[in-house]
Amino acid sequence: MAGENGLDRIVKWVHYMENPGYIDWLKGGELILITGILLGKKVDKLLELVKNLNDKKVAGLVINVGPYIEATPKEIIQLANSLNFPVFELPFEVKIIDFSQSICKAIFNSKIEKESMESFMREIIFNDVTYSEEILNRAMLYGYNPECEYCSLVVYMDNLTSFIGTSEVWDQEAELRTKEQVEQIIIKIMNGFNKKTIHVSQSNSIIVMFPINDKDKKKTVNLISENIIKEISLKIEKLQISIGIGTYWRGFEDLKKSVLRAQKALKVLRINGRKNRICKYSDIGVYRLLFELEKSSEMKSMYEETLGKLIFYDKKNSTELVNTLEVYIRENCNLIMAAEELFIHKNTLKYRIKRIEDILECDFKDLEQILNFSIALKIGKLKN
Secondary structure, three states: OEOHHHOOOOOOEEEEOOOHHHHHHOOOOEEEEEOOOOOOOOHHHHHHHHHHHHHOOOOEEEEEEOOOOOOOOHHHHHHHHHHOOOEEEEEOOOOHHHHHHHHHHHHHHHHHHHHHHHHHHHHHHHOOOOOOHHHHHHHHHOOOOOOOOEEEEEEEEOOHHHHHHHHOOOOHHHHHHHHHHHHHHHHHHHHHOOOOOEEEEEOOEEEEEEEOOOOOHHHHHHHHHHHHHHHHHHHOOOOOEEEEEOOOEOOHHHHHHHHHHHHHHHHHHHHOOOOOOEEEHHHOOOHHHHHHOOOOHHHHHHHHHHHHHHHHHHHHHOOOHHHHHHHHHHOOOOHHHHHHHHOOOHHHHHHHHHHHHHHHOOOOOOHHHHHHHHHHHHHHHHHO
16 A cells, blocks of 8 residues: 555564554554544545654554545555554455454464574584484475575674664564564565575574576675665665675585684784675685684794894884785785875875894885785684
8 A cells, every 4th residue: 555665674563553552552563453434534644644653663563444534545545654653454354353463373373483493494504414314304494495505694783783783772572573573674685586595593693595596696795795784774774784795505414614714704803993894704715714724822922033023122112014014915016096095195104114024124115025914914803
């Protein structure tokens, strides 16, 4: 009837409410049913009701059209469309109690299925599991198709804690509501690409698995990721999202590896300051090796032997030569570009580079040494 763009709102329960005075008792997510027995044809009161329900973040309004409200007023339709607030009509012949029971039953069954799927997926991803025919059959029950190739995404809510804290008093209900809203946006986008997802919420992340049999897999995955970020930015203002993309997989036993790789891609985004909001594991380069050696004493030794003198100098003299070195190498040793990035004069940068060469006893014309410094800087980011 109206508010089609708000159909991704989550319905948590059905509530029959004729008296607008009970609005303050709503928590959000309810689907409200009315016959209009108290409001009747008072359009101004109905408009006020729709505004207030939208402010309370309810899922939508169902009008049981009949003797009290013969048809939804056009003013209500216009307002609902402007607010993206779903409004439906229910024929008066349909008993509200029957309608309510059907919706509540569907909500309950959906919740049980979701909890079961998430419990199963957490077991697979975060525990050591022996893969068996029983595991495979259960995965197929939740939508896994062994004939398809899959891709894994980890959608990370960067600022979930501060987002909840600034938008409303922190509570589990607010956190859950935000995560569910993000989930619904992801599912809606995946449906648009005709992708059936298997997903699970974990801490500040939503892990998503979907079939990817497209000819241009890379293009499709990038487009899906970009759409997720774009849609969440539009629907949930100020919530910042990053996405890590894992490797493609076919056998269910490779799911865990793909998810862990997506998480590593996210970590690279974080340690490099998130200049981009999407990172593919296939693009993280030498970090792939460094993650494998992360707990190695040899890696720690290389870091200290390569950059130790410069780190000590910075601490002793309150300078930032390590950062200068990092920017200089990142800008391919281009003095002009690096100076602009550091907001300093080119001659100042020349002096710093000469000072770094003296401290580290190196020559930046030696590409092998630059490579060593680049790797050591990346090790430092992983350490910190």
